[in-house]
Amino acid sequence: MELKMSNLTKEFRDMTAVKNVSYTMTTGVYGLLGVNGAGKTTLMRMLCTLLKPTGGSITWDGEDIFEMDGKYRKILGYLPQDFGYYPDFTVYDYLMYIASIKGVRPAAARQRIKLLLDQVGMKKAAKRKMKKLSGGMKRRIGIAQAMLGDPKILILDEPTAGLDPNERIRFRNLISELAGERLVLLSTHIVSDIEYIANEILLMQGGEIKASGTAEELLSAMPEEVWSLEVEKKEIERYMRNYKVSNVKTIPGGAVLRLIASEKPSSRAVREEATLEDLFLDYFGERAGENDDEI
Ligand SMILES: Nc1ncnc2c1ncn2[C@@H]1O[C@H](COP(=O)(O)OP(=O)(O)O)[C@@H](O)[C@H]1O
Ligand SMILES: [Mg+2]
Numbered sequence: 001m002e003l004k005m006s007n008l009t010k011e012f013r014d015m016t017a018v019k020n021v022s023y024t025m026t027t028g029v030y031g032l033l034g035v036n037g038a039g040k041t042t043l044m045r046m047l048c049t050l051l052k053p054t055g056g057s058i059t060w061d062g063e064d065i066f067e068m069d070g071k072y073r074k075i076l077g078y079l080p081q082d083f084g085y086y087p088d089f090t091v092y093d094y095l096m097y098i099a100s101i102k103g104v105r106p107a108a109a110r111q112r113i114k115l116l117l118d119q120v121g122m123k124k125a126a127k128r129k130m131k132k133l134s135g136g137m138k139r140r141i142g143i144a145q146a147m148l149g150d151p152k153i154l155i156l157d158e159p160t161a162g163l164d165p166n167e168r169i170r171f172r173n174l175i176s177e178l179a180g181e182r183l184v185l186l187s188t189h190i191v192s193d194i195e196y197i198a199n200e201i202l203l204m205q206g207g208e209i210k211a212s213g214t215a216e217e218l219l220s221a222m223p224e225e226v227w228s229l230e231v232e233k234k235e236i237e238r239y240m241r242n243y244k245v246s247n248v249k250t251i252p253g254g255a256v257l258r259l260i261a262s263e264k265p266s267s268r269a270v271r272e273e274a275t276l277e278d279l280f281l282d283y284f285g286e287r288a289g290e291n292d293d294e295i
Contacts, residue, residue: 001026001027001061001152001183002024002025002026002059002060002061002062003024003025003026003047003058003059003060003153003183004023004024004025004058004059004060005021005022005023005024005047005056005057005058006022006056006057006058006059007020007021007022007055007056007057008020008021008022008043008046008053008055008056008057008058009021009053009054009055009056010039010042010043010046010051010053010054010055010207011054011055016207017039017042017207018039018042018043018046018053018207019039019206019207019208020055020056020208021043021056021207021208021209022056023202023209023212025183025185025200026183027181027182027183028179028183028184028199028200029175029176029179029184029186029194029197029198029199029200030183030184030185030186030198030199030200030201030202031186031187031188031193031194031197031198031200031201031202032044032185032186032187032188032202032204033187033188033189033191033194033201033202033203033204033280034187034189034203034204034205034284035189035205035284036189038189038204038205038206038207039204039206039207039208040157040158040187040204041081041157041187042207043204044078044155044157044185044187046058047065047153047155047185048073048076048078048155049065049066049069049072049073049076052066060072060075060153074149075149075151075152075153076149076151076152076153076154076155077146077147077148077149077151077153077154077155078146078154078155078156078157079139079142079143079145079146079155079156079157079159080157081157081158081161081187083138083139083142085130085138085141085142086130087129087130087131088129088130088131089129089130090126090127090128090129090130091117091122091125091126091127091128091129091130091133091141092113092117092126092127094130094141094145095109095113095116095117095141095144095145095148096109096110096113098145098148099112099113099148102148102149104148104149109148112148112150113144113148116144116147116148117144119144119147119174119177119178120140120141120143120144120174121140121170121174122137122140122141122144125137134167135162135163135164135167136163136164136167136170136171139159139160139162139163139167139171140171140174142159143156143159143174143175143178147178151182152181152182152183153182153183153185154178154179154182154183154184154185155184155185155186156175156184156185156186156187157186157187158187158188158189159171159175159186159188160172160188160190160193168192168193172193172196172197175197176197179197186198191276191277191280195215195276198215199214200212200213200214201213201214201215201218201276203218203279203280203283205283205284210283211283215276218276218279219274219275219276219279222274222278222279222282223262223282223283224244224260224261224262224282225260225261225262225271225274226246226258226259226260226271226272226273226274226275226278227258227259227260227261227264227265227269227270227271227272228256228257228258228259228269228270228272229256229257229259229265229266229268229269229270230251230254230255230256230257230268231254231255231256231257232253232254233253233254233255235254236248236254236255236257239257239259239265243257243259243260243261243265244259244260244261244281244282244285245257245258245259245260246258246259246260246277246278246281258272258278260278260281260282
């Protein structure tokens with residue numbers, strides 16, 4: 001099982017959304033991390049054969065996925081970022097409908113749907129209308145539809161967008177459970193979504209994979225270092241202006257800053273162990289937010 005991208009590139013009229021990406025994935029959970037506009041969706045849509053690359057190739061066990069066509073899509077499950085559904089369908093009817101599109105026979109579909117609804121914790125909601133489901137429930141049904149064909153490759157584009165913190169945790173657990181012998185690729189702009197479940201993390205910025213590896217590997221190769229420093233109130237602004245500040249903890253008369261810098265920012269600064277949040281800030285120059293306004 002090997003999904004291989006070689007010099008993968010996608011140019012739109014006046015911009016390059018994905019630039020020369022070369023990366024090979026096998027089984028396991030891969031987390032594609034990047035801010036909005038990084039190129040995550042474009043990359044995933046190419047991996048799902050929904051977009052034709054303008055350069056490079058994608059192969060599955062050595063075969064070009066665009067040539068494999070239907071044979072490739074049979075082993076693929078995809079949850080799009082803007083997952084569409086039919087509001088008046090019940091959960092069960094919706095899944096039966098998707099199964100029929102995918103060519104799963106009704107008897108097999110019924111069995112599979114029963115199993116999946118159980119796995120995603122939605123057994124009791126089978127008769128509910130799609131439009132009556134909460135955001136988290138809809139996403140779980142989104143996962144169930146992607147899992148209908150028991151895919152070897154599962155691609156989930158921002159599966160946690162719009163979920164509250166509790167739903168997020170449940171979701172991470174579900175993805176870990178479903179991973180098994182599959183290749184799972186999920187995208188997010190939220191570090192905590194993949195910190196614990198991704199075996200490998202790909203940092204994407206401006207269409208390129210800037211760094212990749214396990215969390216430990218990425219952290220040990222972090223370009224700069226993390227420092228904590230207690231400063232007086234009047235100094236806060238200067239530090240905020242001159243450094244990447246990953247956290248500000250207010251204390252009487254001042255604050256404890258968490259700074260990212262290649263050199264010790266002050267003789268009083270103390271080295272700290274870097275986290276993935278710090279890494280995100282170091283690469284992307286902005287803090288990883290839990291605030292996702294758009295889905
Ligand atoms: N169909 C398109 N035509 C032109 N530009 C596009 C198209 N789709 C995406 N882009 C651009 O490509 C860049 C990457 O977008 P996208 O892949 O959606 O990033 P992400 O999913 O990381 O937010 C963005 O600048 C976006 O505006
Ligand atoms: Mg996207």
